[in-house]
Amino acid sequence: MRIWAPVAALVALAGVLGWLMGARSTAPNETAVIARMAALYAEEGGQISDCAARPAASDGLWLVVRCACDGTVHEYFVDDFGRLAHRRVEGDLAQC
Known part of the structure; x- marks a missing residue:
């Protein structure tokens, strides 16, 4: 009976860590990324x-x-995780 408590705790810990890692690796949706770059x-x-x-x-x-x-023209290149990878600017916003 004593051996199952540590095994259950390790399984629970592995589950929580897996869930956290999965939540961090998911990309945001397109709308959120476009809004952030805008x-x-x-x-x-x-x-x-x-x-x-x-x-x-x-x-x-x-x-x-x-x-x-x-x-x-301002172009914002976004990677697979929703992060800004590169920015390209042509012209000056003072003209707008």
């Missing part, structure tokens, strides 16, 4: 409504969020 653009002086997203064509990338206003 918020970055808005912090730089643009309008959130200037932004749209498309699937990325490169391996290791998930989305490209493109924010454009009067010739100014």
Whole structure:
């Protein structure tokens, strides 16, 4: 009877750790990622409504969020986990 308590505790611990690792590795949904990248653009002086997203064509990338206003283009490249991998800027937001 004494041996089963530590085994049960180890099984429970493994289950909790597995659940935590799984929760951390899931990517956020597309809407949340697009909203976060649009918020970055808005912090730089643009309008959130200037932004749209498309699937990325490169391996290791998930989305490209493109924010454009009067010739100014900001592109945010998002990896598979919803993190900003690269940013490309053409033009100046002062023109908008």
